[in-house]
Amino acid sequence: MSTDNSSKPAEASAGAASSNPGPSENGEDEKAAVYECNICLDTAHDAVVSMCGHLFCWPCLHQWLETRPQRQLCPVCKAGIGKDKVIPIYGRGNPNPQDPREKLPPRPSGQRPEPENTGGFPAFGFGDGGFQFSFGIGAFPFGIFTSSFNMSDNRPGPPQAGSPQHTEEQFLSRIFLWVAILFLFWLLIA
Amino acid sequence: MTNIAEARIRREFKEVVKSDEVAACNIKVELVNDTFNELRGEIAGPPDTPYAGGQFHLEIKIPETYPFNPPIVKFLTKIWHPNISSVTGAICLDILKDQWAAAMTLRTVLLSLQALLAAAEPDDPQDAVVAQQYKENHSIFEKTARHWTAVYAGGPKSYPDLDSKILSLKTMGFEEHQARAALSSKGWDLERATEYLIN
Ligand SMILES: [Zn+2]
Numbered sequence: 346m347s348t349d350n351s352s353k354p355a356e357a358s359a360g361a362a363s364s365n366p367g368p369s370e371n372g373e374d375e376k377a378a379v380y381e382c383n384i385c386l387d388t389a390h391d392a393v394v395s396m397c398g399h400l401f402c403w404p405c406l407h408q409w410l411e412t413r414p415q416r417q418l419c420p421v422c423k424a425g426i427g428k429d430k431v432i433p434i435y436g437r438g439n440p441n442p443q444d445p446r447e448k449l450p451p452r453p454s455g456q457r458p459e460p461e462n463t464g465g466f467p468a469f470g471f472g473d474g475g476f477q478f479s480f481g482i483g484a485f486p487f488g489i490f491t492s493s494f495n496m497s498d499n500r501p502g503p504p505q506a507g508s509p510q511h512t513e514e515q516f517l518s519r520i521f522l523w524v525a526i527l528f529l530f531w532l533l534i535a
Numbered sequence: 536m537t538n539i540a541e542a543r544i545r546r547e548f549k550e551v552v553k554s555d556e557v558a559a560c561n562i563k564v565e566l567v568n569d570t571f572n573e574l575r576g577e578i579a580g581p582p583d584t585p586y587a588g589g590q591f592h593l594e595i596k597i598p599e600t601y602p603f604n605p606p607i608v609k610f611l612t613k614i615w616h617p618n619i620s621s622v623t624g625a626i627c628l629d630i631l632k633d634q635w636a637a638a639m640t641l642r643t644v645l646l647s648l649q650a651l652l653a654a655a656e657p658d659d660p661q662d663a664v665v666a667q668q669y670k671e672n673h674s675i676f677e678k679t680a681r682h683w684t685a686v687y688a689g690g691p692k693s694y695p696d697l698d699s700k701i702l703s704l705k706t707m708g709f710e711e712h713q714a715r716a717a718l719s720s721k722g723w724d725l726e727r728a729t730e731y732l733i734n
């Protein structure tokens with residue numbers, strides 16, 4: 346507010362009507378206003394221009410796009426807009442122009458690095474069709490074994506050897522084993 | 536308040552103060568405090584509407600995320616309009632909600648509100664009672680809106696018949712604004728308004 350107050354007497358003395366500055370001052374203002382960011386209304390820095398011709402600071406436009414990720418529209422004319430639909434502007438003053446989109450603001454978080462290669466299955470067996478095939482078949486009966494073991498794990502306590510429950514389970518797992526062997530055999534035949 | 540919000544309001548404030556609309560006494564903004572996060576706005580009722588001749592005051596609150604989010608605006612002056620609550624002054628206007636864009640300014644907001652006074656949207660109402668009256672009994676709506684403008688916004692005096700109805704409710708012991716609101720929402724039917732106030 347204090348700056349406003351101090352500028353008022355100057356304006357009043359410059360022109361007869363304080364609300365109407367002199368023609369030269371007005372002209373300067375309008376010249377500068379051409380290069381004003383449409384969001385912060387200050388002279389655009391790290392400037393980008395949209396396809397619809399509207400000028401922004403990249404940090405200002407970036408924040409606007411972040412505020413409404415679902416509705417990416419030009420703040421002036423509501424044409425479609427986006428990071429890849431703006432052109433950076435490089436003036437003469439900057440000796441090392443850098444795309445403001447790469448520089449400011451830092452790219453949004455949420456990038457994830459490539460998972461480290463632990464020498465796992467895909468790299469190991471890739472291109473060796475025979476190996477992959479036998480591995481796939483071999484793994485299948487094991488899956489059946491674990492599921493039959495899991496069944497007994499879910500019971501309250503381990504059944505005692507010789508009890509009817511124990512024999513029944515042994516019988517069941519033997520059936521599973523035979524089913525698995527028969528399946529494996531059938532796969533090999535087919 | 537973040538720097539961008541305050542810096543922008545400072546610039547906009549100058550813009551509105553310098554604008555032609557201010558010169559024509561159409562719109563106005565004033566600061567409430569030094570932090571630039573609350574302002575008072577004023578718009579003139581558009582000519583050839585029930586709001587003509589009135590001056591309507593607005594409360595404008597600037598959120599920290601301005602201009603990425605719209606200012607929060609409501610009418611301080613009581614007004615009879617389908618898109619403005621006759622009770623709270625809350626406004627239903629798309630640019631103050633999802634149609635806001637960061638390039639809009641206090642000036643465009645005030646001019647949009649003025650346009651809203653000239654062209655109501657009764658199908659997207661804020662005040663259902665007013666909107667219904669607007670659609671079903673438009674002459675009563677206009678009369679009521681003009682009356683409210685005269686009483687609350689300093690518009691030209693009108694309709695002594697409405698004043699006398701309010702007076703008769705006042706003599707029954709009801710508060711004046713309460714009486715006016717009841718009569719307005721009951722189409723100036725004294726009997727129905729009295730019934731409404733008693734219940
Ligand atoms: Zn900017």
Ligand SMILES: [Zn+2]
Nearest residue numbers: 397399419422
């Ligand atoms: Zn545009």
